[in-house]
Amino acid sequence: MFHRHGKTFFEFFKAFLLPCDKAYDLIASKFNYTPFRTPDLILSSIAPHIGETETIGAALDICCGTGAGMQMLRPLCRDRLVGIDISQGLLDIARKQNSDKTNGVSLEYIHGNALEMTFDSEFDVAVCFGAMSHVTTKYQDKFLRAVARALRPGGRFLFVSYYRPKIWSLRYWYYRIFNMFFFLRNLFLRPPWIVGKLHYCLPRIKNLLEYHGFEVQIIDAFEGDLAWAKLVSARKK
Numbered sequence: 001m002f003h004r005h006g007k008t009f010f011e012f013f014k015a016f017l018l019p020c021d022k023a024y025d026l027i028a029s030k031f032n033y034t035p036f037r038t039p040d041l042i043l044s045s046i047a048p049h050i051g052e053t054e055t056i057g058a059a060l061d062i063c064c065g066t067g068a069g070m071q072m073l074r075p076l077c078r079d080r081l082v083g084i085d086i087s088q089g090l091l092d093i094a095r096k097q098n099s100d101k102t103n104g105v106s107l108e109y110i111h112g113n114a115l116e117m118t119f120d121s122e123f124d125v126a127v128c129f130g131a132m133s134h135v136t137t138k139y140q141d142k143f144l145r146a147v148a149r150a151l152r153p154g155g156r157f158l159f160v161s162y163y164r165p166k167i168w169s170l171r172y173w174y175y176r177i178f179n180m181f182f183f184l185r186n187l188f189l190r191p192p193w194i195v196g197k198l199h200y201c202l203p204r205i206k207n208l209l210e211y212h213g214f215e216v217q218i219i220d221a222f223e224g225d226l227a228w229a230k231l232v233s234a235r236k237k
Contacts, residue, residue: 016185020134020193021086024065028089031066038065038129042160043072045221046231050125050158054078054103060123060150062114063131067094070107073127074098077105084110084117115142119150126150128159137199144212151236157214161232164201171228172198202230209234 015023024031031037050056056076061069064083073081085091091109098107114128114135126147135143147157165172175197186192206216214234221231 017189019191020195021088024085024087025089028066028087028093031090031093032068036065036130038068040068042222042226042229043068043129045223045226046127046129046158046160047072047076049219049221049231049233050127050156051076056124058082058123058125060084060119060126062117062126062128062147063134064094064109065090065130067097069127069129070094070098073125074103074105074107076125080106080108082108082110082119082123084112084114086111086113115139115146117146117150119146121149121152123150124152124155126155126157128157130160132159132161132200133197134195135200136194136196139194140200140205140208141212144208148212148214148236153236155236157209157232157234157236159232160229161200161202161205162229163203164198165228202232205232213237 011027015026018026027034050073053075054077056073057078058080059073059077059082061067061073061081061083064070064085065087067083070081070083083091083094085094088111091111095107095109114131151157165175179196179198182193182195202218206218209216209232214236217233217235219231219233220227222229
């Protein structure tokens with residue numbers, strides 16, 4: 001977790017005490033050396049399921065972080081690629097990392113809350129990598145309404161999910177401890193962090209997407225140690 005080029009334990013602890021956006025601002029300069037950046041292996045496994053080179057008109061990366069997903073999406077886009085994130089620090093890194101050859105694609109970086117998106121039928125593809133844990137059960141309906149509104153008819157929303165781990169598995173208890181950690185933090189610190197695991201598992205999230213007017217496909221896009229993860233591809237009707 002603590003890469004030699006990344007933040008120290010004490011820097012992570014300081015970030016943990018801050019509001020969510022300020023915490024990400026604090027670790028932004030070394031975010032790519034943390035376990036929170038979406039691994040390239042996951043992105044390269046997902047890319048073929050999104051499209052081929054320049055087959056997507058416009059794409060939206062929700063909670064784009066330092067732009068790892070945008071780097072994957074850029075060759076697939078013809079016209080426009082937008083990243084939105086609550087942390088200006090992360091967006092600044094994303095801008096730097098994507099400032100080289102754009103291949104004629106318009107790149108936009110929006111500082112904002114994904115729950116407050118107001119895009120209206122603007123995108124063919126929307127993705128959210130590594131940030132679904134910030135969309136807790138309380139906010140999922142609001143989030144999915146915003147995503148559906150952002151997509152054109154036939155547009156797709158893609159993210160990684162999983163079936164709820166068995167109660168005796170190490171992964172289940174890792175997620176439980178993760179949730180408890182932030183539950184205790186939020187008892188004493190304000191504003192609270194909106195974060196948690198186990199609330200966007202399959203099949204529940206599939207049913208919720210269908211309720212919001214999506215046709216949902218569950219794809220086995222990963223192998224080996226990542227075989228438990230599933231790519232969710234939801235097409236707006």
